[in-house]
Amino acid sequence: MGERDLYRGCLLGGAIGDALGYPVEFMSRDMILRKFGKDGINDLFISKGGKALISDDTQMTLFTAEGIVCSETLRRQGKMSEPSDEVFSAYGRWLFTQGEKRLEPDMKGWLIDHVDLHNRRAPGKTCLQSLLSGMKGTWQSPHNWSKGCGGVMRTAPAGLFYEKGEAFLKGVEFAAITHGHPSGYLPGGALAFMIASLISGSVIREAAEEAIEVLESWDGCQETASKLRLSINLAGSETDDVEAIARIGEGWVGDEALAISTYCAIRHGSDFRKALAASVNHNGDSDSTGSITGNLLGARYGVEAVPAGWIDPLEIKDVILRAADDLYDRYTGTPDWKIRYGMGKKSVNL
Numbered sequence: 001m002g003e004r005d006l007y008r009g010c011l012l013g014g015a016i017g018d019a020l021g022y023p024v025e026f027m028s029r030d031m032i033l034r035k036f037g038k039d040g041i042n043d044l045f046i047s048k049g050g051k052a053l054i055s056d057d058t059q060m061t062l063f064t065a066e067g068i069v070c071s072e073t074l075r076r077q078g079k080m081s082e083p084s085d086e087v088f089s090a091y092g093r094w095l096f097t098q099g100e101k102r103l104e105p106d107m108k109g110w111l112i113d114h115v116d117l118h119n120r121r122a123p124g125k126t127c128l129q130s131l132l133s134g135m136k137g138t139w140q141s142p143h144n145w146s147k148g149c150g151g152v153m154r155t156a157p158a159g160l161f162y163e164k165g166e167a168f169l170k171g172v173e174f175a176a177i178t179h180g181h182p183s184g185y186l187p188g189g190a191l192a193f194m195i196a197s198l199i200s201g202s203v204i205r206e207a208a209e210e211a212i213e214v215l216e217s218w219d220g221c222q223e224t225a226s227k228l229r230l231s232i233n234l235a236g237s238e239t240d241d242v243e244a245i246a247r248i249g250e251g252w253v254g255d256e257a258l259a260i261s262t263y264c265a266i267r268h269g270s271d272f273r274k275a276l277a278a279s280v281n282h283n284g285d286s287d288s289t290g291s292i293t294g295n296l297l298g299a300r301y302g303v304e305a306v307p308a309g310w311i312d313p314l315e316i317k318d319v320i321l322r323a324a325d326d327l328y329d330r331y332t333g334t335p336d337w338k339i340r341y342g343m344g345k346k347s348v349n350l
C-alpha cells in the first residue's frame with residue numbers, strides 16, 4: 001500500500017464517518033435506536049438525490065487542505081506565505097459557500113467553484129460567528145473562549161501535509177483560527193500529530209500516546225490530555241462501547257470528540273464498519289466523532305480498508321480524492337495546478 005492510499009483513506013474515511021453520523025447528529029442514542037433498530041445506524045443514509053451527504057466537517061476539512069496547498073504553491077513560486085493565513089482565507093471561501101456573503105472572500109482555489117459544496121449542513125455557530133468577525137484567531141491571542149469540536153474536526157489535512165514535528169503546531173494554528181479555548185485548539189494539534197504519526201507507520205495507540213507527550217508541553221492541556229489517556233485505557237478494557245463513550249463524554253467539545261474517536265479507532269482497529277458505527281451511535285456530536293474516527297482509520301489502514309459500498313454513494317467523492325492527491329503531490333506546477341491553486345479572480349455566481 002502506497003502512501004497516497006493513506007491520504008485518500010484519511011479524507012475518504014473522514015467523509016464517510018461524517019456522512020454516517022450526519023443524519024443522527026442531533027439525536028440521542030435512544031432516538032437513534034428507535035429509528036434505526038437495536039443496533040442503531042450502521043449503513044449510509046441515502047438522500048433523495050441518491051447520495052450519502054457529507055456535512056460541514058468534511059467541507060471544512062477540504063478547505064483546510066486547499067489553504068495548505070495554496071500556501072505551498074505560493075512558497076514554491078518564491079513568495080512569502082504563512083500557511084495559517086491561507087487556511088484562514090480558505091475558511092472565508094467556506095463561509096461564502098454557507099450563504100454568508102457579507103465579506104468578500106479571497107477568490108483563490110478551486111473548491112468554491114463546486115456547486116455541491118454550496119450547501120449548509122448544520123455548520124457550527126462558533127465557526128460562522130468567528131469567521132464573520134473577519135478576524136483570524138490565534139492561540140496566542142484568541143478572540144473567543146470556545147472549546148467546541150469545530151476546531152479539531154477539520155485539521156486532519158495538516159497531519160497529511162506536515163511531518164509530526166510541525167503537524168501539531170499547524171493543527172493548533174488552524175483550529176485556533178475560530179476556537180480560542182485550549183480544549184478547542186489543542187485537540188486540533190493532537191489530531192494532526194496523530195495523523196502524521198500514522199502516515200509514518202505508527203499504530204493508533206502509539207500515535208495517541210505520543211500525542212499526549214506533546215500535549216503535555218502546552219498550557220491548558222489537562223482536559224485534552226486526560227480525555228485522550230482515558231480513551232486509551234477504555235479501549236484496552238472490557239468496557240463496552242456504549243459505556244466507554246458515555247464515560248468520555250458527548251463530543252460536542254474538542255477534547256471529547258478527539259477522545260471518543262481515538263477510543264473507537266483503537267478498539268475496532270481495521271474494522272471500519274464497527275468502528276464507525278460505534279463512533280456515531282451515541283448521544284453526542286455523531287458526525288464529528290464519525291469524521292475524526294474515519295480520518296484516523298483511513299490514515300492507518302488506507303483506502304483499501306474503506307468498504308467499497310460506502311465509497312460509491314458518497315457525495316463529492318471525486319473532490320475528496322482530488323484534495324487528497326493534491327496534498328500528497330504538494331506542488332506540481334502544471335498549468336492545471338496553477339488554475340486550481342492560483343490567484344485568478346473568479347466570477348462566482350452560485
Ligand SMILES: [Mg+2]
Pocket residue numbers: 055056057121122287288
Ligand atoms: Mg457536521
